[in-house]
Amino acid sequence: MRGKLKQSRFEKHHIEDFIGRSYMSFCVLLLVVIIISMVYFVASKGVSTFISGDVTVSQFLFGTKWSPEAETPSFGAFPFIAGSFLVTFLAALIASPLSICAALFMTEIVPGWGKKLLQPVIELLSGIPSVVYGFIGLSVIVPFLRNTFPGQGIGVAAGALVLSVMILPTITSVAADALSSLPQNLKESSFALGATRWQTISRVIIPTTLPAIMTGVVLGMARAFGEALAVQMVIGNAPFIPRSLFESASTLTSVITLGMGNTTMGSAHNNALWSMALVLMLMTFVFIFLVRLLERRNKI
Amino acid sequence: MKPRTVDKIATGVIVFFALLIVGILLSLLGYILMRGLSHLSLDFLFSAPQKIRAGGGVGPQLFNSIYLLLLTLLITVPLGLGAGIYMAEYARPGRITGFIRLIVEVLSSFPSIVVGLFGLLLIVNYFNLGFSLVSGALALTVFNLPLMVRITEQAFRTVPKQQKEAGFALGLSKWKIVTSVLFPVALPTIITGTILSAGRVFGEAAALMFTAGMSSPRLNFHNWNPLSPTSPLNPFRPAETLAVHIWKINSEGLAPDAAQIAAGASAVLVITILVFNLAARFFGRYIYRKLTASKRMN
Numbered sequence: 001m002r003g004k005l006k007q008s009r010f011e012k013h014h015i016e017d018f019i020g021r022s023y024m025s026f027c028v029l030l031l032v033v034i035i036i037s038m039v040y041f042v043a044s045k046g047v048s049t050f051i052s053g054d055v056t057v058s059q060f061l062f063g064t065k066w067s068p069e070a071e072t073p074s075f076g077a078f079p080f081i082a083g084s085f086l087v088t089f090l091a092a093l094i095a096s097p098l099s100i101c102a103a104l105f106m107t108e109i110v111p112g113w114g115k116k117l118l119q120p121v122i123e124l125l126s127g128i129p130s131v132v133y134g135f136i137g138l139s140v141i142v143p144f145l146r147n148t149f150p151g152q153g154i155g156v157a158a159g160a161l162v163l164s165v166m167i168l169p170t171i172t173s174v175a176a177d178a179l180s181s182l183p184q185n186l187k188e189s190s191f192a193l194g195a196t197r198w199q200t201i202s203r204v205i206i207p208t209t210l211p212a213i214m215t216g217v218v219l220g221m222a223r224a225f226g227e228a229l230a231v232q233m234v235i236g237n238a239p240f241i242p243r244s245l246f247e248s249a250s251t252l253t254s255v256i257t258l259g260m261g262n263t264t265m266g267s268a269h270n271n272a273l274w275s276m277a278l279v280l281m282l283m284t285f286v287f288i289f290l291v292r293l294l295e296r297r298n299k300i
Numbered sequence: 301m302k303p304r305t306v307d308k309i310a311t312g313v314i315v316f317f318a319l320l321i322v323g324i325l326l327s328l329l330g331y332i333l334m335r336g337l338s339h340l341s342l343d344f345l346f347s348a349p350q351k352i353r354a355g356g357g358v359g360p361q362l363f364n365s366i367y368l369l370l371l372t373l374l375i376t377v378p379l380g381l382g383a384g385i386y387m388a389e390y391a392r393p394g395r396i397t398g399f400i401r402l403i404v405e406v407l408s409s410f411p412s413i414v415v416g417l418f419g420l421l422l423i424v425n426y427f428n429l430g431f432s433l434v435s436g437a438l439a440l441t442v443f444n445l446p447l448m449v450r451i452t453e454q455a456f457r458t459v460p461k462q463q464k465e466a467g468f469a470l471g472l473s474k475w476k477i478v479t480s481v482l483f484p485v486a487l488p489t490i491i492t493g494t495i496l497s498a499g500r501v502f503g504e505a506a507a508l509m510f511t512a513g514m515s516s517p518r519l520n521f522h523n524w525n526p527l528s529p530t531s532p533l534n535p536f537r538p539a540e541t542l543a544v545h546i547w548k549i550n551s552e553g554l555a556p557d558a559a560q561i562a563a564g565a566s567a568v569l570v571i572t573i574l575v576f577n578l579a580a581r582f583f584g585r586y587i588y589r590k591l592t593a594s595k596r597m598n
Binding site: 023131 | 307381
């Protein structure tokens with residue numbers, strides 16, 4: 001009897017089960033290893049500016065002068081941090097109302113064919129590669145801005161416009177999900193009280209789904225903040241804080257894109273670029289923290 | 301103002317903005333195709349690029365993009381399936397599962413340029429693989445893996461519970477249930493998602509600039525020995541993809557027809573992604589019909 005039990009433990013399906021389980025655990029473990037090594041490598045390279053060089057954290061974050069190749073180099077990254085935040089907020093400002101309207105169109109105004117029309121549009125917009133957005137920005141938006149407004153056309157406005165189209169799908173799909181998961185009876189009771197559709201949308205639907213919609217906005221901003229090539233192509237890449245929307249500026253990503261290939265590993269200039277990558281990574285964590293915060297509010 | 305009038309105005313505004321988005325997409329596609337299609341020809345698709353003279357093509361870049369995509373899928377699909385199935389079927393709710401979920405979330409929202417820099421540091425320099433197709437594929441793995449995990453997990457979660465319970469009632473082992481009951485049902489969704497994620501990988505550039513490199517060596521398309529340095533199949537050679545090429549000629553292109561080449565290459569990229577989108581829909585439906593003998597899909 002006992003012998004039989006012991007034998008059955010090594011039957012074929014037990015071995016299969018074990019191998020499958022081990023393989024899957026390995027895959028999950030790999031994810032953990034990737035993220036830990038990523039944080040470790042980028043962080044260790046990023047802090048070397050502050051450990052070996054004579055740049056302090058506050059000099060790096062708030063210094064406004066960027067001249068890495070000068071006689072006495074200075075590594076103030078504030079213009080780039082400001083540029084990144086500026087284009088991100090502007091893009092969110094342009095894209096959010098559009099996206100929320102699109103989501104309302106899909107779920108409240110014409111739920112049937114509105115969804116059929118907009119769903120593929122959103123999917124395609126999110127599928128178009130960022131270099132193509134950059135190319136269109138360079139050949140359509142920049143000449144348009146140059147002809148209508150003062151300045152060269154390249155600059156903050158062009159960057160924000162390109163980014164706003166890129167983050168439209170992110171915000172729209174999250175907002176549409178939130179709106180369609182709203183309990184039907186909330187809406188019905190509002191209509192029963194004699195409210196019009198807009199009154200229902202503005203006083204019932206939007207307030208209840210606001211945290212979820214904000215989640216979409218934050219996710220869109222995270223995407224905009226980390227976007228590199230499209231912005232680099234249209235923003236002009238001047239290392240100054242822009243004084244108007246039509247002036248050339250830089251973002252963290254655009255400076256890294258342009259600089260990383262032309263500096264030698266281990267030089268102070270190169271290290272400063274890694275510090276910017278670290279800032280980008282930390283901002284990703286901030287955005288995810290915000291998303292989690294909003295999701296928690298959403299549940300209550 | 302009367303509430304009814306306000307309602308009408310608000311509806312009008314919403315409809316206007318929604319249609320504006322459709323308009324934006326149509327004009328984007330129209331612009332790319334109008335400008336690009338006139339430049340597309342077999343010669344453009346298959347010939348090598350020119351540095352300073354006009355008339356260069358995108359042959360090697362196109363080949364690199366497709367080859368890199370295949371390499372990436374070869375790595376990410378099995379790994380993504382494994383981790384996704386674990387998350388859907390094995391992970392018990394708790395701290396560790398929550399932590400893994402957070403990791404997938406963080407990994408999928410890392411900017412692609414940070415992924416590229418990580419690849420430069422670890423894969424290119426530390427593992428000494430250099431600017432190569434392998435480095436690019438590994439960097440894209442970091443980029444694509446969280447997506448695959450999500451796709452797989454969602455696909456498995458949408459399988460009706462009764463199917464699993466029926467399997468248990470028959471006395472099947474968990475592994476058998478996963479592989480022969482749940483997997484076939486989840487497969488159409490997984491394939492659809494994989495093709496869509498392939499579209500994203502195909503157009504990715506920022507993560508590749510520092511891993512697969514920004515140059516393509518002279519390739520001999522009659523040499524199919526994977527170990528020879530001029531062979532297109534050699535995975536250890538640098539490879540500039542189509543998306544990287546578009547970025548490069550837009551920022552530092554010297555050829556007089558750089559704008560047309562960018563337009564042509566963008567058209568190729570966008571058409572490919574349109575094809576991926578259609579293929580995802582078609583294949584998903586086709587396989588669902590094949591596997592389940594029913595026409596309905598979700």
